Amino acid sequence: MNLFVEGFAWILDPANWSGPGSIPERLGQHLAVSATVLLIAMVIALPVGALIGHTGRGREAAVMVSGGLRALPTLGVLTLFGLWIGIGLTAPILALVILAIPPLLAGAYAGFESVDRRTVDAARAMGMRELQIVGGVELPLGLPILVGGIRSASVQIIATATLAAYLADEGLGRYIFQGLKTRDYAEMLGGSILVIALALVVDGCFALVQRIVVPAGVRATRTRELRSRPARSRAATG
Amino acid sequence: MTWLWSNLDEVGELMLVHLALSVPAVILSLVFSIPLGWTAHRYAWSRGVLLSIAALLYAIPSLALFVSLPPLTGFGLRSPMNLVIALTIYGVAVMVRTAADAFDSVSREVRQSATALGYSASGRFWGVELPLAGPVLLSGLRVVIVSTVSLATVGAVIGVPSLGSLFTDGFQRGIQAEIVTGIVATILLALVLDLVAVLLGRLLLPWTRTPSGRRASQERAMETTERVAGAA
Numbered sequence: 417m418n419l420f421v422e423g424f425a426w427i428l429d430p431a432n433w434s435g436p437g438s439i440p441e442r443l444g445q446h447l448a449v450s451a452t453v454l455l456i457a458m459v460i461a462l463p464v465g466a467l468i469g470h471t472g473r474g475r476e477a478a479v480m481v482s483g484g485l486r487a488l489p490t491l492g493v494l495t496l497f498g499l500w501i502g503i504g505l506t507a508p509i510l511a512l513v514i515l516a517i518p519p520l521l522a523g524a525y526a527g528f529e530s531v532d533r534r535t536v537d538a539a540r541a542m543g544m545r546e547l548q549i550v551g552g553v554e555l556p557l558g559l560p561i562l563v564g565g566i567r568s569a570s571v572q573i574i575a576t577a578t579l580a581a582y583l584a585d586e587g588l589g590r591y592i593f594q595g596l597k598t599r600d601y602a603e604m605l606g607g608s609i610l611v612i613a614l615a616l617v618v619d620g621c622f623a624l625v626q627r628i629v630v631p632a633g634v635r636a637t638r639t640r641e642l643r644s645r646p647a648r649s650r651a652a653t654g
Numbered sequence: 655m656t657w658l659w660s661n662l663d664e665v666g667e668l669m670l671v672h673l674a675l676s677v678p679a680v681i682l683s684l685v686f687s688i689p690l691g692w693t694a695h696r697y698a699w700s701r702g703v704l705l706s707i708a709a710l711l712y713a714i715p716s717l718a719l720f721v722s723l724p725p726l727t728g729f730g731l732r733s734p735m736n737l738v739i740a741l742t743i744y745g746v747a748v749m750v751r752t753a754a755d756a757f758d759s760v761s762r763e764v765r766q767s768a769t770a771l772g773y774s775a776s777g778r779f780w781g782v783e784l785p786l787a788g789p790v791l792l793s794g795l796r797v798v799i800v801s802t803v804s805l806a807t808v809g810a811v812i813g814v815p816s817l818g819s820l821f822t823d824g825f826q827r828g829i830q831a832e833i834v835t836g837i838v839a840t841i842l843l844a845l846v847l848d849l850v851a852v853l854l855g856r857l858l859l860p861w862t863r864t865p866s867g868r869r870a871s872q873e874r875a876m877e878t879t880e881r882v883a884g885a886a
Binding site: 419493615 | 707710712713714716718721724731799810811818821822824825828830833841843
């Protein structure tokens with residue numbers, strides 16, 4: 417436990433809060449890389465997932481792709497891209513995007529799919545066009561699950577961005593590798609505590625968003641079915 | 655390919671080391687998540703608490719967990735035990751929800767009939783609930799197997815040898831074939847362990863082999879796999 421005291425002391429040390437490689441700078445890098453990756457991966461995965469969830473076509477393929485990508489060892493993908501592209505931020509960002517796609521894809525198609533087909537049919541019968549159904553019916557109803565996918569993706573991105581410091585001078589993970597090299601356990605532990613705190617805060621924020629985006633109409637009927645198990649609405653909520 | 659042939663011994667050895675890290679972690683995850691999942695299933699108040707803790711643990715980045723555990727457990731940073739404990743924590747975090755779902759999937763009527771037949775609480779658990787929860791437990795275990803085998807490679811960056819050593823070594827020496835070998839070997843190992851789990855499941859849960867039994871448990875297992883896969 418003594419070591420943890422040293423780790424916290426390292427975090428609180430004013431010397432680590434200014435100059436190059438300071439905690440605010442590393443934290444900013446970590447957040448910037450994670451946000452960039454999340455945005456790129458969302459642009460790729462969400463429309464595809466929405467299409468699969470809406471049409472119900474290509475579902476097996478999506479399950480296979482996201483399952484297969486999941487088995488890929490993160491470190492292997494990172495180092496392979498690092499060798500191909502060279503030291504720098506491009507390799508980790510590309511690798512992180514690939515690794516972030518499975519949870520986003522799963523969240524998107526599970527979200528769109530979770531909407532009761534009778535609701536969709538009713539919307540169609542009322543004369544809504546397909547795009548209106550996607551945007552006005554399926555998206556709001558599936559949003560909590562979709563946000564759940566974004567939540568697990570973002571937590572995973574933050575974790576992998578830590579590991580990416582192995583190939584690039586980037587993010588909070590740098591402290592872990594630096595401490596490993598100079599045998600400075602307080603620095604490693606301090607860096608780890610910061611990473612854990614960041615991951616938990618982001619996870620908590622998305623958990624909150626997940627609650628907020630539940631449509632009012634769904635929330636109103638929810639208390640009655642508290643005890644019944646939702647068929648698939650739990651998917652991808654992490 | 656030439657790199658692989660000239661380093662076949664080393665790859666084989668690392669594969670065994672990797673097995674020695676991931677198999678204990680997978681087994682321990684199963685052993686710990688069964689009582690925890692049963693508790694979450696049996697006592698409604700504990701469900702939220704247990705599942706929230708599991709979700710929190712799962713959100714902790716692996717590298718940070720590997721570094722933070724030694725002061726808590728007393729094992730060294732590079733000790734294989736450190737890695738096994740960390741992998742077990744992730745395994746349990748993934749598996750608790752599935753285990754709770756697995757016990758939920760045993761129908762109330764079956765449990766009531768078992769009690770009516772004179773089963774004691776523990777007899778009912780071992781003789782009725784656990785076997786019937788088996789197919790869903792198995793689907794969760796398969797997700798744990800894949801994620802554990804893949805996650806174990808991360809230990810290589812802090813100096814715990816595994817198939818991940820092929821990544822760090824290949825990166826430092828600029829040998830692409832070595833990294834590709836590592837990726838293929840890791841996926842292969844996960845597939846083999848997955849197959850072993852499926853075969854063991856057939857052996858231990860013979861009723862899932864009959865057509866109707868298989869359909870029912872497959873449906874339930876599919877549902878859970880998707881849910882767990884989404885969560886992971």
